[in-house]
Amino acid sequence: MMKPTTPDDWFLLEFEISNLFDGAPIDEEDLFAGRATEIRKMLSAVMEKSKHVVLFGERGVGKTSLSNIFWKRFGRTIKSFVVARVQASPSDDFSSLWIRALDELQSSGTSAGKEAYFPFDTSYETISPSEIRKELQKCGSNSVPIIIIDEYNEIIDSDAKTLTANLIKELYDFAITTTIILVGVAENIGELVSDHKSIGRALIHVPLNRMSESELREIIEKRASRTCMSFSGDAIWTIVTLSRGLPFFTQTLSKHAALHAIENRRLTVTNDDVEASMERFIQETETSFKDAYRSATRSNQPNNFEQSLLACALADTDDEGFFTANDVVDPYSAIMKEKKRIAHFEKHLRRFSSEDGGNILIKRGGDRQQTFRFSDPMMQPYVIIRGIQSEMIDKTARAILLQKEQGSLSL
Numbered sequence: 001m002m003k004p005t006t007p008d009d010w011f012l013l014e015f016e017i018s019n020l021f022d023g024a025p026i027d028e029e030d031l032f033a034g035r036a037t038e039i040r041k042m043l044s045a046v047m048e049k050s051k052h053v054v055l056f057g058e059r060g061v062g063k064t065s066l067s068n069i070f071w072k073r074f075g076r077t078i079k080s081f082v083v084a085r086v087q088a089s090p091s092d093d094f095s096s097l098w099i100r101a102l103d104e105l106q107s108s109g110t111s112a113g114k115e116a117y118f119p120f121d122t123s124y125e126t127i128s129p130s131e132i133r134k135e136l137q138k139c140g141s142n143s144v145p146i147i148i149i150d151e152y153n154e155i156i157d158s159d160a161k162t163l164t165a166n167l168i169k170e171l172y173d174f175a176i177t178t179t180i181i182l183v184g185v186a187e188n189i190g191e192l193v194s195d196h197k198s199i200g201r202a203l204i205h206v207p208l209n210r211m212s213e214s215e216l217r218e219i220i221e222k223r224a225s226r227t228c229m230s231f232s233g234d235a236i237w238t239i240v241t242l243s244r245g246l247p248f249f250t251q252t253l254s255k256h257a258a259l260h261a262i263e264n265r266r267l268t269v270t271n272d273d274v275e276a277s278m279e280r281f282i283q284e285t286e287t288s289f290k291d292a293y294r295s296a297t298r299s300n301q302p303n304n305f306e307q308s309l310l311a312c313a314l315a316d317t318d319d320e321g322f323f324t325a326n327d328v329v330d331p332y333s334a335i336m337k338e339k340k341r342i343a344h345f346e347k348h349l350r351r352f353s354s355e356d357g358g359n360i361l362i363k364r365g366g367d368r369q370q371t372f373r374f375s376d377p378m379m380q381p382y383v384i385i386r387g388i389q390s391e392m393i394d395k396t397a398r399a400i401l402l403q404k405e406q407g408s409l410s411l
Contacts, residue, residue: 004228018255038055045179057186067183099122133174144177151183282389321380
């Protein structure tokens with residue numbers, strides 16, 4: 001790839017970076033990073049007759065991207081895949097959702113030149129699980145139909161969820177080859193699928209946790225390799241550290257950092273560019289997060305709510321983003337510049353996980369084994385970057401956080 005030499009060249013590079021790191025769900029397999037185990041599970045379900053998939057996890061961990069591409073690795077060799085995607089909405093009932101799904105599957109078949117494989121009647125005004133099963137029985141034997149219902153958690157109508165569970169059971173009982181993939185925000189399958197125990201044999205559970213550091217690094221490196229730009233090791237480490245396992249933030253910070261480098265006519269993205277990207281990130285996301293942040297930290301009395309919330313954001317977590325009060329001790333001590341104990345911020349945790357604090361944290365477990373997680377995972381990197389911007393993290397702690405080698409914020 002040629003180095004830009006003219007203003008038009010630099011503009012084209014800027015456009016390319018903006019598209020590669022746009023943060024939108026991925027539908028191109030070459031740009032997808034990690035998730036090998038989940039891809040294998042989903043493909044196995046598709047190839048095994050009458051199995052269906054529930055893909056669930058936190059918001060922002062890449063569920064839509066995974067459902068977009070998991071089948072494409074074999075799409076060139078297994079030509080019979082026909083995939084329909086339906087976006088669920090709060091206004092959907094069972095009929096509106098599944099009539100639309102049949103129509104989308106038929107349209108996808110037509111686009112793939114397989115119209116004869118999907119001779120559905122889509123003139124229904126209302127439809128039952130049995131009628132859907134009968135339509136899907138019409139699918140040509142050489143096709144591998146997949147129906148993806150994204151944002152399934154958005155459905156409010158309880159009957160729609162019950163009837164969808166009934167549909168999955170009927171497709172399983174009749175050995176229908178169409179695979180249904182339900183995708184949604186949930187901590188466990190019970191939050192997403194009604195009466196899931198009764199259809200347990202038909203379901204493959206695919207929980208999607210936050211991405212590992214190596215997977216986030218792969219996101220940056222795969223995209224940068226398509227351009228003439230590169231990221232320094234320190235820049236990659238800083239972006240990965242700030243992202244807290246969430247690929248959306250890896251893309252967003254990488255984009256802003258690369259654009260800053262382009263503005264300064266450089267092709268290597270450095271830590272200085274990443275720090276500049278933080279300011280842009282705060283400007284872009286302020287409207288989305290500032291109200292929740294203010295609700296959590298506002299008080300008429302002197303307090304350290306902002307410091308303790310920042311410590312929560314910096315705490316070590318498990319794969320699902322949960323941390324304990326003990327995990328908050330070290331970062332809180334570093335921020336406050338003296339050794340602290342749980343008793344110094346225990347009331348803050350209770351506030352953050354209550355209406356008084358806007359329920360900015362989710363609390364799980366009993367009194368003795370409580371764990372916490374940000375209700376909106378996107379808030380966690382925001383809190384960290386805001387803490388850096390406002391200098392709540394002093395230069396020493398900040399240097400540890402942003403250095404290449406993983407450090408600890410403990411005193």
